[in-house]
Amino acid sequence: MGKTGLSKLLFALMLVFLLVLAACNSETGSEETDDSGSDPGTEEEGAEGGSDDDLYSIEDFSPEKVTDGEVMDGGTLNYGVVSDTVFAGTLSYNFYEDALDVEVIDWFDESLLTVDESYNYTNDGAATFEMSDDGTVFTFTIRDEVNWHDGEPVTAEDWAYSFEVIGHPDYTGIRYDASFMNIEGMEAYHDGEEDSISGIEIIDEKTLEITFLEAGPSLLAGGIWSYATPKHVFEDVPVAEMAESPEVRENPIGMGPFKVESIVPGESVTYTANEDYWRGEPNLDGVTLQIVSPETVVQSLETGEVDMVDSFPADQYPDVEESLTNVEFLGRVGRAYTYIGFKLGEWDADAGEVVPDDSMKMSDVNLREAMWYAVDNNSVGEQFYNGLRWNANTLIPPYHAEYHDETIEAPTYDPEQANQILDEAGYEDVNDDGFRETPDGEELVINFASMSGGDTAEPIANYYIQAWEQVGLKVELLDGRLIEMNSFYDRVEADDPDIDIYQGAWQVGSDVDPAGLYGSNAAFNYSRYASEENNELLVEGASPEAMDLEYRKEVYSEWQELMVEEIPVFPTVYRAELVPVNNRVENWSIEESANVYRNELGVTAEEPEVAQ
Template structure:
């Protein structure tokens, strides 16, 4: 039996055990029964020791972020990069317009920010542009280095950087980057509303110098909170803003200022790059590279045979199958800037007003229903059984990768089906018909439509586990259309507030800025739950205020915000996670550190990838 088949069988067995535990604990009178679910799942007897129950559980602390270089790099050579996804990439290849992580991976190979960051996500002076800030922390002056050029040879100018702001702020802009960080630019809202022809807070001083003035001194400004991407104005200025996202300049012939140039694109499948000999940090060691889509189901084979040298992210559920046998790669790892979550649809997006509109009559509007659904699932067991400890239970919406702000002491709902049943009983969700399924407080049938994405061996069993866990406390939850949704379809429907979706399982890459307003603010298009409240508005505004330049003050604000999200539950986080990146042994000088910007230094020690013998 192949390892992939064995993995699926084991996953099915784990799921069955989890469901049995959920069913047993759901009817138990023992208030402490839930505390044993995570450790006992998958055990044959209660006599197993802690050591035995943790067998096969890994820790992110066991991995390095930097590739060990085994030998000297040869001159030139090419490298194959795998983009792990079960669907085609969308192909919106411009920072101003992309919306999905697969496209971001591609863009990052040929374009890059003008500002660099350190591993604490603060801007440094080592990037393509240097910067100064005024005494009041509101005006930033940026100077682009003289040797920074676009792939067509034109210099990257202050006009190009200013143009990004002008496009994002334009009334006809079709992307999702117009948010509170943009409206903090002086004059941006007047420009966006058609009341001004230019943005007063954007000043092009000379060809290489840009000055940006913000309304408020926001602590996020020096922590990855300034839009750092230029846009080649000489290419886009003749294209109407409303048509840019679908133009050839984005879809077919994108250019950037990064170490590689786009040579050719097979839409949705692959991109071939050649070295940018005029790159500002120096000519890349590699002659080029090819990015290709690799399905999660075939990623192991692609790595073992050398079809790809590395991938953007390896499915952690498959790691135990290859931890000892895939000897041709080195696995790198770190805590991901991401989390998975269950979101509740609580309103609609008003595109004209540019804000969410909560619906007090939404099916999921009762916080008691949402809280019970959180208590009904055992995320600790999911992390151990499906991801072998490389994903783990999440308690708040600010992730541990922000140690100054993540509050591990917040007591979020944990697995307690007895309490879930009690909450539902007291809130009036009762089984009126005697079929084991609860009706709503008005005695009407309650059917909750659940949207979840396809992808990898674990996607379906985990979705089924959540459904069965909710059924164990009397809630009828069914998959949207009776099946998992592929990536692009899923987000298209969630973003469009499809009325058939009541809850959904999503994942957020948080980016490098701790400020959560871009995901949960009233004016954030990414606020897919469409939740808003005055207290949420106030806390998010305070966390981004001048007063929060004092780190201690900002920590208190975000502690309060994390608690508010636990109390209100527009979403509940399920798992924090590790990111694993296998890299072929022939690859040198590669790193996954957040501050790393060294693709031009990456090389290979031999012409062809090493394979598993």
């Protein structure tokens, strides 16, 4: 464990000690303390928080590094993906399930559509579009110069084939959701009643028409699947076998600026320039992507082993702010948020929907609310991340600035309130062992699943466990340890009955619509929560009426309020995204709408700079 990890662990232990001391000095067993939580973006000091001088603001960082001069012709770049685990190797937009795989895919394949600063589709991408007056019919035209890496043209049939694969009855992935069901004839095709999708028509080689059942704002903001699949490569592969096929795992092709040259499974990928790329030949000759451990990422940057990484661990930034002289840190409000999820049911794969179960251990909303009040997420953000993560109040993060409602009052750190809620709900310590039993007098042990990661993963998980203990809840780490990321999500997705609660993270898409994560027919709805009001609001948020921005904002504000009341999950911290870029690298942006493309990425010297 490095210096950073040791200091964070010591803080966690100190915080636990102080909580225990406060509890011992209280006759009632509850802690008398001020509510130290705060709305996102404020710098209010936490219970054990540091001074304002120790905190950083995302406003101090630029999201892009664009040259005013010339980059060299050629050269190679080393790109690191920070992770303590390997990438799974499902290298297809149709089938990937984790963020590591999509980092690999994004270098060799891409969306046919681009977005503007509001994350709405534009006509600047590989395809252009026209929309009917009623907003239900879209006509797409793929540019003539857009080709696959093997030289075959990207066609309307390839795009239609993606819908046929994802909607197929034998599809094994998790993309099929309400956005696909909104296509005319899709459900009949998915149910095996029809051999084709009536709402998808190939007009000619480069023109595709899609008819939707209902218009809505989500169609323009990520609600249309914009990734083609090379049918000439996959048409002889059964859909049920595609995710494990060599065409996905060993020899993937795309239409992006770089081609896959070789893969070391789970560890690295070497790419070469796609000279036929439709936007123009890349400046670089090639790119090497490699997995970099959070424990060694600083050294890899210092020595120039990698020129840049996908995302830098925010907890390590204070230690390297001055020493990493060979890089420039880019930053923005991140797309991701961390959360605590409660298992409230199961997933019915055959029906494609959530099945809530009121008999689940965490089904009492009072218990869930008390657990939210018991944790000090503001101090977690300040002490472990120096302000580069901060207390979260709703499930729509500030990345979606137009829709995030910072005025919603969510539970913030108040252990006295947590104790009161538990007392009134009947959770009492009936055998004087220091832990509460259920209202029926049964032993209550809550199994907590949390992922392994950087230096802060274990002390943060331990902090939460100890914070819940201070309000009399016995929470134990599942299997007594943190779980490797791929195994973690396998078990959460499979509704492992040993998991009661879990700590996860979501990276949201360009469309604000949360139905893909919390809808009753969303496989990503890992808490397995469903309610009539939730469904109604999610439908309204994507309805034709929601084409009116103010109406849609009102609907999603109501939805954020509902999630604070129902608490199927609760957000813990929002994230700043930091990306260090070697000084020799130019033309890179971490904003999707910046119109800085990977073929423009270049270097100004043959070798990366090293830290002085």
